[in-house]
Amino acid sequence: MNIGLYTDTYFPQNSGVATSIKTLKEALEAQGHNVFIFTTTDPNVDKDTVEANIFRFGSIPFVGFSERRIALRGLFEATRVAKEVNLDIVHTQTEFSMGMIGKYVAHQLGIPAIHTYHTMYEDYLHYVLNGHLLKPVHVKQFTKAYLKNMDGVIAPSKRVEKLLARYGVEIPVRVIPTGVDVGAISGPVKGDLREKLGIDPQAPVMLTLGRVAAEKKIDRILRIMPELLEEFPDLVYVIAGDGPDVDVLKDQVERLTLEDSVIFAGNVAHEEVGSYYKMADLFVSASDTETQGLTYIEALGSGTRCVVYKTDYTEGVFDDPIYGMTFETPREMEEQILAYLRAGRQHVPADLLAKKMTEISASHFASEVCKFYQYAIDNYQLSEAAHDQN
DSSP states (O other), X not given: OEEEEXXXXXXXXXXXXXXXXXXXXXXXXXXXXXXXXXXXOXXXXXXXXXXXXXXXXXXXXXXXXXXXXXXXXXXXXXXXXXXXXXXXXXXXXXXXXXXXXXXXXXXXXXXXXEEEOOOOGGGGGGGTGGGXXXXXXXXXXXXXXXXXXXXXXXXXXXXXXXXXXXXXXXXXXXXXXXXXXXXHHSSOOOSOHHHHHTOOTTSOEEEEESOOSGGGOHHHHHHHHHXXXXXXXXXXXXXXXXXXXXXXXXXXXXXXXXXXXXXXXXXXXXXXXXXXXXXOSEEEEOOSOOSSOHHHHHHHHTTOXXXXXOOHHHHHHXXXXXXXXXXXXXXXXXXXXXXHHHHOSOOOOHHHHHHHHHHTBHHHHHHHHHHHHHHHHHHHHHHHHHHHHO
């Protein structure tokens, strides 16, 4: 199958969406499919760089998300390329520029187009004029308009499926949780990361990794740090990643006099992510906006137990304390963290981890997506045949 993935964000941009797309691409290719990425230019990629099966279109930073891009042009060039590689299906990963281009390409080639709804935009409205311009009703209208006439939509979790139902989306919806590239996170730790970060080999380490932004609620974890330090004075909390709230959180750390216990590690290269997870005793996420929770699935894949905010998806993954626990209140979060710290450094047993990872592997993810591709192609052909008969 020749598959076109259309996205406004891709590596070297670092985000859960970019990781999800790269994981899907590589897993589909491992199963014998041809995958072509249609994405935006990036200031960190030289314009003369040749990337196999990756086509980049001129872009500028997206308003409110300067690290994200939006294409300025590409309709006709993308259509020409799609014809040359003989696409069978278009799979859009954004509702914005490259997503619109993907829909146009599918229409021009007479092939089906499906979409993955990655982002709960209602949780991000504060980025646009502090929430004074766009309201939830606008998100609903925009989402329905974008998905109109598409052939299906993938929801990474039940939470997203419920949201799309509330919006009144009528096209087929399939819940397919994002898989994890187990190989990328199961290798040995590269170098002595604790030594690099200045952490004592015996100190308990708590990790948060990902975009450092308000919706990730990292401030809530910092608020309970003084209580955690009362019982575990050598505890170190590593915040790995970059984003708009780094300085805000550094100010909070200073106010709470946590400078000796909190480390801002900065942006982490994709190939080093597994080392960070393995270095930690515990992965913690207070974010209540996750649609797929890729970082804590990666953490679990590294054998590191997790304490994460409770959602429909996390309930299914962390169904046993041996993998991790979920919370709804700051008090529950604190109690769960303390329970794991008291138990000492214990990674998930290999046999149980292997069983769990099979359920959320990249290979399983790609297989489920392929089934949905075939469903969309079959339905599209039936619809076209019926239309011709009429």
